[in-house]
Amino acid sequence: xxxxxxxxxxxxxxxxxxxxxxxxxxxxxxxxxxxxxxxxxxxxxxxxxxxxxxxxxxxxxxxxxxxxxxxxxxxxxxxxxxxxxxxxxxxxxxxxxxxxxxxxxxxxxxxxxxxxxxxxxxxxxxxxxxxxxxxxxxxxxxxxxxxxxxxxxxxxxxxxxxxxxxxxxxxxxxxxxxxxxxxxxxxxxxxxxxxxxxxxxxxxxxxxxxxxxxxxxxxxxxx
Ligand SMILES: *Cc1c(COP(=O)(O)O)cnc(C)c1O
Numbered sequence: 001x002x003x004x005x006x007x008x009x010x011x012x013x014x015x016x017x018x019x020x021x022x023x024x025x026x027x028x029x030x031x032x033x034x035x036x037x038x039x040x041x042x043x044x045x046x047x048x049x050x051x052x053x054x055x056x057x058x059x060x061x062x063x064x065x066x067x068x069x070x071x072x073x074x075x076x077x078x079x080x081x082x083x084x085x086x087x088x089x090x091x092x093x094x095x096x097x098x099x100x101x102x103x104x105x106x107x108x109x110x111x112x113x114x115x116x117x118x119x120x121x122x123x124x125x126x127x128x129x130x131x132x133x134x135x136x137x138x139x140x141x142x143x144x145x146x147x148x149x150x151x152x153x154x155x156x157x158x159x160x161x162x163x164x165x166x167x168x169x170x171x172x173x174x175x176x177x178x179x180x181x182x183x184x185x186x187x188x189x190x191x192x193x194x195x196x197x198x199x200x201x202x203x204x205x206x207x208x209x210x211x212x213x214x215x216x217x218x219x220x221x222x223x
Pocket of ligand 1: 033035080193194213
């Protein structure tokens, strides 16, 4: 099956999951995760009319997306990988949504740069719900304070929360936990769920699912 077929199948599964959860389909967006894939692979997805994409590395995205953004209008590019402060300038110049804000230093650098470039950039606070050492995201206990800093002091456009559950754990617990943190902070958006668990994430309130493999196929293993 081609990539366009995969995409429509994922969209269909999202519809079914939304219906089963009694949720409005229009409150659930699909971020097509195109990391590792080339411009030529991404184009057919753009040709179907899909416009929301996710990339995890600033430098890689810079190599392919300026041309694609030029060729297709209304593209909305999400950064879903960790961001270092020395890449903030490039990230703000290219991405429309940054989903991985997880520390005050990064938040402050983003706020400054967004003002300098006068761009509209939405952000998500990433929460490390499994408290894994190797994973990005603020600790759950730090989330309220970081949200407050971003929203109230730095006046960032905080859309919601994002998480990547530990690979070997039942993701639903993490989805429910993220939803709880969002709720007590009055945030309405939840970026959670990937190829293996996006239907479950929708049952737990995901408003944005990030799907790569189910659309583009297996990513080549790193050499
Ligand atoms: C790669 C990636 C995804 C997509 O994962 P798949 O399992 O390929 O759907 C989603 N979110 C993040 C943060 C990723 O890095």
